[in-house]
Amino acid sequence: MADQYSMFLTTAPPLRRGSTPLPVKHQLRREEAVSEDCDWIPGLEEPTTLPISDTAVPRDESFSQSAAAQSSYHSHGGALRIVLLGQNGVGKSSLALSLAGQSDRSLSIDSETQACGEGYEYTVTVDDEDSKVIIFDNWKQDLSTLQCDVCILVFSVTDRRSFHRTAQLRLLLRESQPQTPIILVGNKSDLVRSREISSEEAQSSAMMFDCLYLELSASLEHGTSELLEAAVRTARGDCVGPGWTDGDPGAGRRESLTSRAKRFLAGLVPRSYGRDRDRDRGRYREMSRHRGSKILRQKSRSCHDLSAL
Numbered sequence: 559m560a561d562q563y564s565m566f567l568t569t570a571p572p573l574r575r576g577s578t579p580l581p582v583k584h585q586l587r588r589e590e591a592v593s594e595d596c597d598w599i600p601g602l603e604e605p606t607t608l609p610i611s612d613t614a615v616p617r618d619e620s621f622s623q624s625a626a627a628q629s630s631y632h633s634h635g636g637a638l639r640i641v642l643l644g645q646n647g648v649g650k651s652s653l654a655l656s657l658a659g660q661s662d663r664s665l666s667i668d669s670e671t672q673a674c675g676e677g678y679e680y681t682v683t684v685d686d687e688d689s690k691v692i693i694f695d696n697w698k699q700d701l702s703t704l705q706c707d708v709c710i711l712v713f714s715v716t717d718r719r720s721f722h723r724t725a726q727l728r729l730l731l732r733e734s735q736p737q738t739p740i741i742l743v744g745n746k747s748d749l750v751r752s753r754e755i756s757s758e759e760a761q762s763s764a765m766m767f768d769c770l771y772l773e774l775s776a777s778l779e780h781g782t783s784e785l786l787e788a789a790v791r792t793a794r795g796d797c798v799g800p801g802w803t804d805g806d807p808g809a810g811r812r813e814s815l816t817s818r819a820k821r822f823l824a825g826l827v828p829r830s831y832g833r834d835r836d837r838d839r840g841r842y843r844e845m846s847r848h849r850g851s852k853i854l855r856q857k858s859r860s861c862h863d864l865s866a867l
């Protein structure tokens with residue numbers, strides 16, 4: 559009995575002060591515990607207490623270790639490396655193929671990535687500038703060793719779990735790859751009836767993580783050219799933030815946390831509220847000018863113009 563007790567003492571984990579922040583992996587587990595509809599990804603449950611930079615990275619089918627090349631784009635002849643990450647079945651492969659069909663270059667498989675059975679290399683022209691691009695749709699390396707110029711996190715708008723998965727991936731990336739720019743992509747926008755994630759929800763989420771959100775359909779090739787352009791600009795370092803629009807003079811500047819928070823809150827208010835209020839005010843002024851305020855004071859009983867009530 560005494561031996562058992564001493565064994566317990568030697569193997570028990572060290573006590574953690576309440577004020578000590580939990581490792582990200584544990585935070586994610588806690589998040590799962592309080593979330594009703596977010597299933598935990600089995601690959602993240604591997605028993606380990608090592609820091610995330612060592613082992614605590616997702617290991618689903620897209621994340622198994624491999625000896626594939628992992629050098630930065632500088633050692634890839636200046637090619638911009640774009641990686642697609644996301645839950646299985648969200649359409650990463652379809653998207654990679656669709657992106658490959660979006661430029662006027664001849665598609666070819668890069669010799670190095672061909673050996674890994676993944677990756678498409680081609681040249682694309684964005685903003686009158688040619689760029690060599692390599693797209694990986696099935697990154698098989700440890701996430702902490704990921705070296706790319708932009709990371710596209712893909713979820714399916716018809717699958718809430720895949721949306722939560724991108725949130726988990728964003729946390730892991732921010733932890734291990736804080737400099738890697740991220741673009742959030744909601745795929746399968748063509749499946750309107752089975753949609754589970756609204757554009758507003760995804761947009762708000764993207765704002766909180768300071769990344770661009772794009773919605774598209776890889777099957778219909780709708781929105782994929784916009785994604786390719788945004789990915790190339792981001793990879794080049796031409797900042798494409800959440801508030802970025804084509805030709806925006808503010809492009810390249812980082813938005814302050816305050817204005818991001820404001821826009822996030824604005825996204826939570828029903829969009830029609832402000833519009834309708836302004837429209838009604840405008841209508842009131844218009845009517846006052848043409849018909850006189852006397853008419854407005856008479857409340858209409860007509861069902862055709864409820865705004866007069």
Ligand SMILES: Nc1nc2c(ncn2[C@@H]2O[C@H](COP(=O)(O)OP(=O)(O)OP(=O)(O)O)[C@@H](O)[C@H]2O)c(=O)[nH]1
Binds near residue numbers: 747776777
């Ligand atoms: N309706 C619709 N279906 C899509 C779209 N994109 C992909 N799919 C379908 O979703 C399924 C999964 O697509 P994949 O491209 O294999 O998804 P993946 O993320 O690469 O999956 P894994 O290789 O398992 O990681 C396929 O049946 C595709 O045809 C889309 O935009 N709309």
